[in-house]
Amino acid sequence: MSDNGLSRRGFLYGTAVAAATATLVACTGNTNPGTQNPTSSGAASTGKGSEKEPLEPPATFQEAPALAAQVKAGKLPPVAERLPEKPYVVPHKWLAPGKYGGTMLMPGNEGVDVTQKEFMYGHSPLRWLNDGLDFGPGLAESWESNDDQSEWTLHFRKGLKWSDGHPWTTEDVMFWWEDMVLNEEFAEGIPDEARSGKGTVAKVTAPDDLTIVLTYDAPSPMVPEIIANWVKRGIGAGWMEPKHYVKQFHPKYNKNVPKDWPTAFDAKRNAVQNPDVPVMTGWQLAKYQESLASTYQRNPYYWVVDPDGNQLPYLDSISFTVIANVQTRKLQMQQGKFDFVHGRFAGLVLSDISGLRSTQSRSGMQMTLWDSGSGTGSIFFFNQDYYEPEMRALIRKPEYRQALSLAFNRPEARKAIYYDTGELTTGTYSPKTREFQRGDGKSLYEQWRDSFSKYDPEQAKKMLDELGVVDKNGDGMRELPSGKKLVVYLDYQAEEEPSGEHMQKNELLKKNWEEIGIETKLNPVPNAAWDATWATGKLMSRTTWETSTVSVAADMVWMLPMEPSRWAPLQGQFYAMRGTPAETEELDVDPFKRTPPRMEPEPGGPVERMWQLSDQIRVEADLLKRDKLVADLVKIHVNEGPFFMGSVANYPAIELVKNGLRNIPTRENTALGGFTNDWHYPVPAAYDPETWFWDDPSAHS
Template sequence: MAARDTLSRRGFLYSAAFAVGGVMLNACSGSGDTPGRDSGTTKAPTGKAAKGSEPKPLPPPAKLNEAPSLAELVKAGDLPPVAERLPEHPYVIPHRWATTGKYGGSMRLVSESTDGWDMKEYMYGHSPLRWLNDGLDLGPGLAESWESNEDASEWTFHFRAGLKWSDGEPWTTEDIMFWWEDMVLNEEYAEGIPDEARSGTGSIAKLAAPDDLTLVMTFDAPAPMVPDMIANWVNRGIAASWMEPKHYMKQFHPKYNKSVPENWAEIFDAKRNATTNPESPTMTGWLLKSRREGRSATFERNPYYWVVDKEGNQLPYVDTLNFGVVDNPETMKLQIQNGQFDYVHGAFAGLNLGDVSGIKATQSKNQLDMILWDSGSGTGSIFFFSQDYEDPKMRKLIRMKEFRQALSLAYNRAEVRKSIYFNTGDLTTGGYGPKTREFHRGDGMAVYKQWRDSWVDYDPDRAEAMLDEIGVVDKDGDGKREMPDGTKLVVRLEYPADADPSGEHMQKNNILKKSWDAIGIDTRLSPVSPEALDDQWAQGKLMSKTAWETSTLTFGADLLWLMPMEPSRWAPLQGQFYSVRGTPVEKQQLDVDPYKRTPPRMEPEEGGPIEQLWDLADRARVEPDAVARDGMFWDMVKIHVEEGPFFLGAVANFPRVELVKQGLRNVPTREQTALGGLVNDWHHPTPAAYDPEAWYWENPAGTS
């Protein structure tokens, strides 16, 4: 799946801050909360920014119930009654596949991380809004309803009354304003401005909390995609925090405590991480109880969790989560086969389709049932050139669409599909995946197929003819093609030196080399130090990247693969130039060689495809009408079809392995989800979006 950075949240946001710039509810029950509707709704827009629905939450359940262990604490006077712990209108999980469960037991999970990043992906509790139905729909979260003004330049969010942190302290919009004013806007802390807090022109929003339950975001231009962005990720986890428990965190902040040490920001970071600091209050279903560095972490139920099932049972059902930390992939697979875990999210465990036979062969021992959720990937393992490669001759060739199109036609994707993805998924030129939200409205699916199929045919004869036409021929008779001026042509497939030799990326690279060698392209595998790779790429020193993928939930919230916006993708220097647009840096060092600027950055070719993509994106970002906005996105896709491919995929939407211990209930099968599942895209937090708090054991006593 896509590379998932292990940067600190603050570092992630600092980087991401530069990158600004009719479907029915299939899996969700109508008896759940009524989703607020935003301007990106699948219903036909009216030409104005659609408002969110009026607040129509379900009435509180007739009776609230709780876990027996909590009932005992209430009886002993150590905990308030459940009705006092939950908000006036608890969030009711709306999934049709969710049945009423049983309380108790523990769940054994596996983590590859000592810092708990993947543990956060099980808990969606801090999000103001939530993705439903594999990203087709938005629903409420901490915010019970939301609406915008006519041009989507002001958004108002109404939060649930009576929310409480895990320590019993009230949750209010002060916790958002603390994050915003004392962290995001605090230059000493440098939290970074998340995309959802920027207008369509990239300017920063103004946040105001007129009362404890209302947040108003005001922009200087339309910002129609704000709700989509707010639903992304697991907040206070992988990306934007969106809130911090002010009552606890202010003691570590110099504004409120003048005696904090000089390295207060480092201490602050450690204290706010609820997956490593058991004292940090949380809004998630489980809270950290104990942790052994590099070995294990145990989470117990949060008595103040604000979510219930349809019968009024406070979630979670399972008492504890026990994460075992295993950083060696082979050891992890052996432990899985031995049945040491109750649920395994294959994407986190590094499981691929090649592991299926080994797991099935040991099923009598591991007692794990296998379900296959769709990845939603747009590419599988990817290849892309750097459009800004430092060598001018090679850069000129890379920017020739005929050269890239010829290489795409020479790529034997069917062999990749057979050997790596076991003939699953769809062959693809490379693009966004079929789960992308916009593809499921209007003409979207036709646009997706056009992009997918544009240069996907395996036609080495046509590829050779195209190379001949642009002068990339074998001039010296050595069997290898040269550049048009006769100099040697070498295509390097660059990848992290620590890449798994048997993993999907290296298997794909070997097939890519074989395909291009066959048409006379001297193709070489080229390992790069993992520590140096990102810096060298951003400076234009590397020719290609080969160990990534694309997976995108929504165009509106993620244009990073569609056009250069920052320095990690297919035009790094132009992406860096985009990231400083509108700042004083944009006009600086214009007389300096782009590769020697600080940071290295390059203007796009006037009238070229990148400038066209930027112009369309600028217009789309401030367009409140979803139909008009989608049309601009389709025009961007057309540029990829005609001027691309800018990145080469192999297989889209191959399945991902999920393993479920026999007797564990409410983990949805592929058929029970709206679109077959959506695993690979981080914007759709998986498995958090499927509410693990609602999973339960048929026999809880047998797991304790």
């Protein structure tokens, strides 16, 4: 968009919307994130969702022919000896018995580590099921708490083994906890599940080789849900390391390690770069070529089976090829160079559907659409701790943010960017969030979603007038109440893809806000400078994220300032230092000159009240009472927000599947239509790629 309206590029883009929308409707069957007919490469059965209760393991087990040959040659123990006494049985109802063999080819990008970690759930003590509605066992076979939920005990499976055959024990958890997390020199960081409802650090002990006990100084009812978040030893908390291997790189066990040992240790334990490090995932790294490719091969000791007792994974190997240029990546998809493409990682957006659809016969790839589960689509939020006092005071006024929300033409964004899919939203947590799926949760979500999502520029102008944000000098643009120039900066990281959904949304915001007299400028910021500049209050806004969270109570980081990367960074830094000696230091120093910069919330203001509610939520063991507190927290966002501003929620997400690749669910197979965009609910890991198989493995060797 140009200052005077749509550029030629924007005009041509707009004329393509109708045709692309028609293609999307043909794929989905309707204009919402709708149903699509199962393809020949989709799920082999029509079961919906996953069993909530753990499945009993079969009496006998089978293995891949390649492993059976190694057993026969005396290179491996028999399959029953490689599995734990009670292996995890994958509970998905859509699964069909598979065939062993073959490889799966996938695109990677420069964030190749993250791409690969989200594929593998093997290190997690507990796992999410049914799009976050349920969670169940993983490495831990069972768990329980004491009466007030201040102590949690995890019982791990007997007979677990690392990929090199070495026994897994709780020593591997305690190594991570004592020698990495509590080691000040290494500073792994305290994960959320290891803090009590009061925020203090838990006591972690291992009474025996199969039991871990977490003891807190207050009720901590969210522990199991937080443990289920992420993929452990991957994107979220580590939770374990193969002590028998990594201890040789740690000074506690080897006095000859270099002085800068943490750097070397990190490299040696990195399971997506070092093929030597043992894992608990279905595949282990076999070959790593930096910025080029990674190949994984079957882990013969993987502790998971299908309902018939077949040890997983079915596929011999998986391979990621790094293609940094997104357009080259998309071209290779259309040429059929890959077998599975997770659209979120590959940079696919809804405007790609038409091209992908038209090349299906050539690529041999069928398209399936899952729900993204996004609560916002492309997001906008002000920095409520902006360094300039008058602008900061204006940003903190709910009426100002509400006026700008009402001036945003979301129907236009929905049509131009999301092809008339998804739900118009002020900006919320995901509609799939656990709290919104029970009791009065749905109506609470809808109240939040609709609070300031209506397009009403006249009401927006009236609200700005009442705030004294008017055109004082007659230039057609509004000034601050003092008469100073008012400019809203749409800050974004300079490396952001120019044609992506975030930039399209930013251009619409600029157009809409200038139509009500708010001068608006796009402001690219070098990536390297972003974090420090934001945390010190020098940037006005953030425009390239989204929210998508499986549980409010288990992850309140978007609801209130808890750390310095979101909508109130200095207050978030103050929260992060609560309970530490530094909390009471430098209180007589200007907040922007403190080390690090941090700021107390306004007494009685929304942030202080949200902090108080969050403290109650974290210790409330009664589910109904906890949900009531969550509702009170949401209502502050409804009445005094938006603190973050969304556009379109729960738009479809693209998945591409090569013909003949089985057991990949369609939207209809999943409990809530899929949930692709939340890091806490890891996808594809949550759908167990270890169960995927080829109709004809010999054709994909």
